[in-house]
Amino acid sequence: MAEKVLITGNIAAAQGAIYAGCRHYFGYPITPQSDVVEFFAAELPKLGGYFVQTESECTSINMLYGCACTGVRCMTSSSSTGFSLMMEGLSTIAAAEVSCVVMNVQRGGPGAGSTQTAQMDYLQAVKGGGHGGYKMVVLAPATVQECFDFVQIAFYLADKYRHPAMVLTDAMIGQMMESVELVTHDFGPLPEKPWAVKCGREGGKRGNMIHNAPGIWSLYKDYQVRITDKYKKMAEQEVRVKTYDIEDADLIIVSFGSSARSGLGAYEMARRDGRKVGFIRPISLWPFPTQVIREAAKTTKHFLVVEDNLGQMVEDVDHAVQGRAEVHFLGMLARHLPDSSGMIFPHTIYQEVKKYI
Amino acid sequence: MAEIEIDVERCKGCTYCVIQCPQDCIVMSDKFNSKGYIYPDFKNSEECTGCTACARLCPDFAITVYG
Amino acid sequence: MSEQKAGKKVIYHKPESAFETSSLFCAGCQHSIIARVVCEAIDEMGIQGDAVGVSGVGCHGMCHVYMDVDFVFALHGRAPGTATGIKRGLSNKGIVFTFQGDGDLAAIGLGDILSAVNRGEKLTTIFFNNAGYGTTGGQMAPTTLQGQVTTTSPEGRDAASHGYPVHMAEMMASMRGVAYSARVALIGLKNFMSAKKAVKTAFQKQIDNVGYGFVEFVCTCPPGWGMNPPKSIQWLEKAMLEEYPLGELKNVDIIE
Numbered sequence: 001m002a003e004k005v006l007i008t009g010n011i012a013a014a015q016g017a018i019y020a021g022c023r024h025y026f027g028y029p030i031t032p033q034s035d036v037v038e039f040f041a042a043e044l045p046k047l048g049g050y051f052v053q054t055e056s057e058c059t060s061i062n063m064l065y066g067c068a069c070t071g072v073r074c075m076t077s078s079s080s081t082g083f084s085l086m087m088e089g090l091s092t093i094a095a096a097e098v099s100c101v102v103m104n105v106q107r108g109g110p111g112a113g114s115t116q117t118a119q120m121d122y123l124q125a126v127k128g129g130g131h132g133g134y135k136m137v138v139l140a141p142a143t144v145q146e147c148f149d150f151v152q153i154a155f156y157l158a159d160k161y162r163h164p165a166m167v168l169t170d171a172m173i174g175q176m177m178e179s180v181e182l183v184t185h186d187f188g189p190l191p192e193k194p195w196a197v198k199c200g201r202e203g204g205k206r207g208n209m210i211h212n213a214p215g216i217w218s219l220y221k222d223y224q225v226r227i228t229d230k231y232k233k234m235a236e237q238e239v240r241v242k243t244y245d246i247e248d249a250d251l252i253i254v255s256f257g258s259s260a261r262s263g264l265g266a267y268e269m270a271r272r273d274g275r276k277v278g279f280i281r282p283i284s285l286w287p288f289p290t291q292v293i294r295e296a297a298k299t300t301k302h303f304l305v306v307e308d309n310l311g312q313m314v315e316d317v318d319h320a321v322q323g324r325a326e327v328h329f330l331g332m333l334a335r336h337l338p339d340s341s342g343m344i345f346p347h348t349i350y351q352e353v354k355k356y357i
Numbered sequence: 358m359a360e361i362e363i364d365v366e367r368c369k370g371c372t373y374c375v376i377q378c379p380q381d382c383i384v385m386s387d388k389f390n391s392k393g394y395i396y397p398d399f400k401n402s403e404e405c406t407g408c409t410a411c412a413r414l415c416p417d418f419a420i421t422v423y424g
Numbered sequence: 425m426s427e428q429k430a431g432k433k434v435i436y437h438k439p440e441s442a443f444e445t446s447s448l449f450c451a452g453c454q455h456s457i458i459a460r461v462v463c464e465a466i467d468e469m470g471i472q473g474d475a476v477g478v479s480g481v482g483c484h485g486m487c488h489v490y491m492d493v494d495f496v497f498a499l500h501g502r503a504p505g506t507a508t509g510i511k512r513g514l515s516n517k518g519i520v521f522t523f524q525g526d527g528d529l530a531a532i533g534l535g536d537i538l539s540a541v542n543r544g545e546k547l548t549t550i551f552f553n554n555a556g557y558g559t560t561g562g563q564m565a566p567t568t569l570q571g572q573v574t575t576t577s578p579e580g581r582d583a584a585s586h587g588y589p590v591h592m593a594e595m596m597a598s599m600r601g602v603a604y605s606a607r608v609a610l611i612g613l614k615n616f617m618s619a620k621k622a623v624k625t626a627f628q629k630q631i632d633n634v635g636y637g638f639v640e641f642v643c644t645c646p647p648g649w650g651m652n653p654p655k656s657i658q659w660l661e662k663a664m665l666e667e668y669p670l671g672e673l674k675n676v677d678i679i680e
Binding site: 206 | 440472473474475476479491492493494495496497498501502505506507508509510511512513514515516517518519535536539543560
């Protein structure tokens with residue numbers, strides 16, 4: 001029987017990395033995910049691993065890039081404003097096509113925003129926050145167990161595609177406690193890493209050169225053709241989504257991560273009252289479950305997108321629906337607001353549902 | 358008594374070998390290579406001691422020293 | 425290049441760990457000579473199979489075409505952090521060194537190099553000081569001399585608006601984590617040999633796990649300085665070496 005523990009989402013994500021065999025982490029303190037940095041500082045040396053506290057998130061991502069070039073499993077994490085300092089580095093890692101995992105525990109933005117929970121980095125995460133239009137699988141946990149599981153999936157996908165992978169959580173998921181079953185998932189065989197730089201090369205000769213300039217040190221067109229095919233494969237094979245009663249639904253709630261907890265609650269309340277409401281929870285934010293939503297748009301009349309920001313994923317839902325149904329939005333302003341924080345509660349969402357059906 | 362061989366096609370006419378040769382064995386010629394650079398000539402070969410200064414300080418790996 | 429020439433054998437052509445690539449550099453640029461010095465050091469220390477180079481962004485970023493060792497391209501100014509990641513990924517084995525220019529290391533990457541040293545890294549850095557940004561056409565760099573005309577100091581660099589030339593070898597020598605810091609140049613064979621010795625000593629500090637090794641090469645940039653190669657050698661000897669004196673600034677075998 002696997003060990004069960006009561007831990008926070010942040011620690012669950014860090015444990016996920018350990019259980020995935022990650023022994024290299026580089027990070028910088030930032031609310032609300034400093035405990036991830038502290039966890040690795042304490043645990044990695046015990047496991048013969050390597051932890052480095054860097055002088056900035058910019059150095060964290062560049063250190064991660066270097067470590068990934070040696071082919072070992074490695075990770076960094078930060079939060080919104082810190083994560084933005086990693087954009088150039090992420091673009092470089094995507095161009096160099098080396099495997100690693102990054103995690104953004106979102107807080108309010110823009111700028112230093114607020115230290116409280118938010119989902120305001122959706123577009124940065126899925127549209128390639130850095131320059132050059134790279135893509136990357138982005139997984140959004142909605143439970144503490146999923147933080148543990150999704151980091152392991154991210155490491156698997158990073159190695160499978162020789163690419164960075166991201167886990168996107170937020171202060172709520174990161175700091176809430178739930179029980180977690182600690183087990184190493186085996187997702188199957190993975191490709192070797194002959195591309196990694198290493199020491200102790202026989203014959204002394206250069207084995208590898210890893211660079212981030214496909215248009216300078218290799219033929220740009222070859223890169224573009226190859227990367228288009230790679231992203232197409234990822235988009236076809238790595239969509240992850242959960243759906244609830246969408247076949248006969250007149251209105252479908254769509255929400256991810258922490259908002260999906262309230263979305264699910266509202267869906268259950270509506271069904272109990274006999275209302276034909278469905279619920280779609282994107283788990284992979286990229287590749288986005290466009291087909292599932294496009295299909296459902298043929299039968300339903302309304303979509304209600306619920307997210308803890310001012311309107312970001314709603315764009316992708318709108319794109320998927322293509323006018324076949326109405327797309328409504330309920331965002332951050334629906335937080336019960338005695339003050340600036342608060343949350344979007346299930347009953348708040350249910351009231352909104354009643355406006356349409 | 359040593360001597361050098363200059364791969365004139367690699368030369369970019371920077372004259373460092375001329376400057377660095379302690380024995381002044383190398384002087385710029387008036388001939389061009391295919392890229393249009395004037396390249397040097399190994400003139401006073403008797404003076405050459407094979408010290409390798411020219412070859413080591415050539416930015417274009419154009420000189421080989423024989424001894 | 426024939427093996428034999430009238431019964432004589434080759435005394436010298438190029439180091440074992442150097443590729444014979446046709447030069448990408450401007451005529452008279454000493455960057456490729458610096459790569460040759462480092463390759464000779466690698467040969468003589470027998471570390472070709474363990475060396476991993478990290479190159480920053482700038483003219484020095486093209487030195488890898490000459491160097492038969494594993495190489496990783498870092499972002500502008502971030503080579504020390506990337507090199508740290510590589511070193512940890514190799515479980516602190518391997519000889520990891522960075523190639524960085526004055527824009528890469530002393531401008532955008534100044535925080536990165538100082539933090540790497542402060543973190544106690546045992547890396548080796550080869551610093552190319554040619555008093556300007558070569559790749560982008562000769563702009564002012566932190567190492568540009570007072571009064572030196574560049575495309576971004578058209579009236580000559582003046583302290584009031586452009587600040588002061590930065591002395592990296594001295595700055596590094598003042599830091600506890602540095603085990604070796606020296607400034608060298610490539611004018612004449614003696615210079616070349618002492619530069620190679622400096623590079624070998626810096627690598628040795630990494631091999632012996634003592635501390636950070638730093639070698640600053642004062643080198644020419646004919647087009648950036650607006651001179652032909654011979655003049656750039658003279659200007660280097662007269663102006664650059666006056667501002668940036670050569671020598672060994674720190675060499676310790678133990679760091680408390």
